[in-house]
Amino acid sequence: MKKLVYLLIAACLLTSFKPKEVTWVAIGDSITYLNDHLDETGNRVTKGYLTRVTEKLPNVHYVNQGHNGWTSGGIAEHIETLGIVKADVYSVFLGTNDWWGGRPIGTLNDYTNNKGNNTIYGSFRIIVNKLRALNPEAKIVLITPMQRNDFVYIADHNNNAYGSYKEKNGQSLEAVANAVDSIAAYEKIPVVDLYHNNKLGIKNLVNFKRLKDPKTGQYKNFTYPESTSIPFDSKNDEYPYPPDAIKLTFDGLHPSDKGNEIIAGELVKVMKKFQ
DSSP: OOHHHHHHHHHHHHHHHOOOOEEEEEEEEEHHGGGOOOOGTTTTSOOHHHHHHHHSSEEEEEEEEEETTOHHHHHTTTTTTSSOOOOOOEEEOOOOHHTTTTOOOOOOHHHHTOOOSSSHHHHHHHHHHHHHHHHHEEEEEOOOOOOOOOEEEETHHHHEEEEETTTTTTTTTHHHHHHHHHHHHHHHEEEEEETTTTGOGGSSSSSEEEEOTTTTTSSEEEOTTGGGSSSSTTTSSOOOOOOGSSSSSSSSSSHHHHHHHHHHHHHHHHHHHHO
């Protein structure tokens, strides 16, 4: 009889301490999208950050709302038709495409006064408003864009872009990250600041960029920052990021397995507090 009582007590204790199931909707661009489209990385990535988070937090189940190449403006414009579901947790990981597309950052006033989808601040307000309408009790986490080295798309070398060491349209990528930080501070919600994470600094994103030495015409491995001054001919040169160039990104922009692990680790720290 005593054994039965002990077993019942143990069962009750186990049930009471079991974490509740959590639905997490991850809104983002290609970095989020690629989690479920690993073939588009040339199979250079085995697991994205979404999968890695749910492996560490088994009671969390993700819904991938990553949209390849989209800006915060694109998400805000289509927010009512994306099929974003009611969830317990929402993360918003956007901004790098806004920067490259030259979208104006605007000011915090655009956010606080809901001034529309003409600036990054305004776009984030539309997105946050929608998430709160879906579930006022949901936790929202903002994620700043990462620093980026020179990007060359593995499937189309003509799709390339310089890194965040230069401004685009008179704006730095750091200014975009700072805008996301300021929205989180205003809303008093968590932010995962990847841009200012020392582990993800631009020098750590690739081991090298393989380019033709202008002096010799022969391929050579150039490291940052020297690599930024060497021209790349997208039509005639070999892909500049062979497998041994991979470090925290596999193409200068998108996280590798190591990069995704760092992102996941930072998110887990925040999401554990929601348990």
